[in-house]
Amino acid sequence: MFFGISFTYIWLILAVILAIIEINTVTLVCIWFIVGSLFAFGVSFITQNILIQLRVFCAVSGVSLAVSRPLSRKILDKKPTPTNADMIIGKECTVVRDITEENKGRVSVGGLTWMAQSRVPLKKGRQAKVLAINGVTLTVEPVTVKV
Numbered sequence: 001m002f003f004g005i006s007f008t009y010i011w012l013i014l015a016v017i018l019a020i021i022e023i024n025t026v027t028l029v030c031i032w033f034i035v036g037s038l039f040a041f042g043v044s045f046i047t048q049n050i051l052i053q054l055r056v057f058c059a060v061s062g063v064s065l066a067v068s069r070p071l072s073r074k075i076l077d078k079k080p081t082p083t084n085a086d087m088i089i090g091k092e093c094t095v096v097r098d099i100t101e102e103n104k105g106r107v108s109v110g111g112l113t114w115m116a117q118s119r120v121p122l123k124k125g126r127q128a129k130v131l132a133i134n135g136v137t138l139t140v141e142p143v144t145v146k147v
Contacts, residue, residue: 007050011041011057028072036061088130092143095126099140107140114138 015037018030040057047053088109096113099105099122107116109130116138122128128140 006044006048007053008041008044008048011037011044011053015041028068032061032065032068033057035064085133088138089132091130093128093130093138093140095122095124095128095140098122098124104137107138109138116140118142 015034018034018037022029022031022034036057036059039060040053043053043056091109093107093109093114093116095105095116096108097106099107099116099118101121104115104117105122105124106113107128107130108114115136116128118128118140120142122140122142127143129143130138130140132139
């Protein structure tokens with residue numbers, strides 16, 4: 001006991017509070033401290049010495065952090081896989097309906113026809129390069145012919 005307070009149930013309350021915080025976050029923020037507080041809760045039945053309980057809490061939290069953090073980073077830091085549509089960015093396309101400054105035209109890329117816009121007017125039959133996808137509209141730029 002420390003100042004007449006038993007820390008046995010304080011460790012359990014801490015674990016519950018940390019679990020509520022963890023549930024309400026998207027990333028692993030305090031799961032390691034939940035494990036540490038549960039171990040300290042178990043140790044509190046063996047000894048009432050708060051310093052030993054704190055050491056167990058810190059040691060177990062640190063070890064769980066060191067062991068699981070690299071694994072959790074692999075899981076949480078995955079780069080999004082490009083969709084089929086994202087794969088056409090950077091590819092060349094053919095204008096199948098004129099693109100004017102006022103109106104969007106259409107281009108063909110990868111066997112599909114897309115609505116397209118460009119900063120400069122492009123005539124039917126002209127080659128262009130896909131810069132971006134905004135919804136169902138491609139942003140394209142003319143391909144310059146190298147001589």
